[in-house]
Amino acid sequence: MSILENFCCKVSNNIKENEKIFFDVGNFILNNFILHSKFSNTKYFISDVEFYISSPTHNIDVSDKTNKTVVHCTKRQLLNSEFYIHRIGSTFALIQGAGIDLCFGNNNDIYAGILIREIINIETGEKFHGPQKVLRTLLNLPLFYGEYKQTYIERSQIVEAKNIYNPENQLYLEKLKNPNYFQVIPDLRVNVPNKLLYRIKKI
Secondary structure (H helix, E strand, O other), X not given: OHHHHOHHHHOOOOHHHHHHHHHHHHHHHHHHEEEEEOOOOEEEEEEEEEEEEEEOOEOOOEOOOOXXXXXXXXXXXXXXXXXXXXXXXXXXXXXXXXXXXEEEOOOOOOEEEEEEEEEEEOOOOOEEEOHHHHHHHHOXXXXXXXXXXXXXXXXXXXXXXXXXXXXXXXXXEEEOOOOOOOOEEEEOOOOOOOOXXXXXXXX
């Protein structure tokens, strides 16, 4: 799975090269994995992802408006093959800003998060679009904040305790023996003002 584990080290200030890297990695994720949620006993295809990278050789991923990086740059995004459930400061983000990343940093100085924007229930074909809805679906949470705060924190901690491929985890990726052939395209990330094709989605 080196196309996933090592891709962050190839990212540079060359926009076109980066977009090619992210397209290849995104295509690989969308066509080669099933995402299992034991919380809901359901399997999903990942159908939309966004890439966020910050490294010593990647200085272009900043907001046109604020001139600050759009990458969270949390310690978890330095890790490789781990989940990161979004935080505000040190606290799990409960509503605004909630989402889940697949992290593929270099365990040193490269922050790499792949935000999951959409999943598809394999059995029913139902789509769950948007980072908050994806996260709530994967953790099988109630609709209303007051009903799930403690459950959300507990399930988030469980998910982050084991890596993304570990079948003992309540949430994990299973690599398919035979890949799918979904057609995917690059696109602009949502709510990010710079014009980078760092989003890969199924069409």
